Amino acid sequence: AAPIGSGKTSLLSEWHRRLDERKDEYRTTWITVDGEDCDKARFWRHFLAALARIIPELNEDHFFALYGQDPKAFYHELSNFLYRSIEGDRTVPVIFIDNLDAAPSLFIAEILGFIGEYLPKRFHVIAAGAHFPAKCIQVNRRNDVCFFPYEKLAFSQEETTVITRYVVKTSDVEKIAATLQAITEGWITGVRSCIEAISHGVISSDQDQY
Numbered sequence: 001a002a003p004i005g006s007g008k009t010s011l012l013s014e015w016h017r018r019l020d021e022r023k024d025e026y027r028t029t030w031i032t033v034d035g036e037d038c039d040k041a042r043f044w045r046h047f048l049a050a051l052a053r054i055i056p057e058l059n060e061d062h063f064f065a066l067y068g069q070d071p072k073a074f075y076h077e078l079s080n081f082l083y084r085s086i087e088g089d090r091t092v093p094v095i096f097i098d099n100l101d102a103a104p105s106l107f108i109a110e111i112l113g114f115i116g117e118y119l120p121k122r123f124h125v126i127a128a129g130a131h132f133p134a135k136c137i138q139v140n141r142r143n144d145v146c147f148f149p150y151e152k153l154a155f156s157q158e159e160t161t162v163i164t165r166y167v168v169k170t171s172d173v174e175k176i177a178a179t180l181q182a183i184t185e186g187w188i189t190g191v192r193s194c195i196e197a198i199s200h201g202v203i204s205s206d207q208d209q210y
Contacts, residue, residue, distance in 0.1 A: 009098055033100050045064055055093075093122065097127040
């Protein structure tokens with residue numbers, strides 16, 4: 001969890017790209033939650049579609065209909081299916097869920113509850129959002145949730161200076177780097193956007209446009 005504009009989606013996209021290149025080791029899929037996903041059925045429809053991209057034999061219509069009839073039975077049957085689907089397969093399924101906090105808190109609890117209690121342990125889920133209420137995190141019973149501190153999404157002043165040196169070849173590079181740090185608060189997306197703009201000549205390093 002990290003503030004809006006801190007680079008969560010950029011980080012997830014980079015992780016997704018790198019893992020997707022290693023198809024002999026990983027199977028990756030992606031879901032972006034939006035305001036309309038407050039409708040639980042709509043979210044689970046998208047979740048099933050994402051699973052089908054890495055497990056083609058999954059029958060989306062069957063499981064979606066089952067969810068509408070009996071959510072508990074849906075969880076159990078989908079879990080059993082997923083366990084069977086990975087038997088004999090050495091690749092690691094990875095599900096990326098971006099903007100998860102767009103869903104209501106109780107719905108986040110349901111999603112994380114399914115992940116923690118029913119999803120096979122070999123499946124990895126990487127979720128990002130501006131915030132996750134503590135009561136939602138506690139529903140996970142596997143005790144294997146790993147938090148990526150949002151501070152790691154921000155560069156230190158020293159790191160911003162090092163990066164700035166790559167594109168700014170003037171004596172006032174430290175002053176420029178300090179200005180970038182102050183404006184962006186070190187958030188990776190902001191620093192990178194400014195550096196790329198300078199390197200491509202969109203803005204000049206001696207201008208206060210950034």
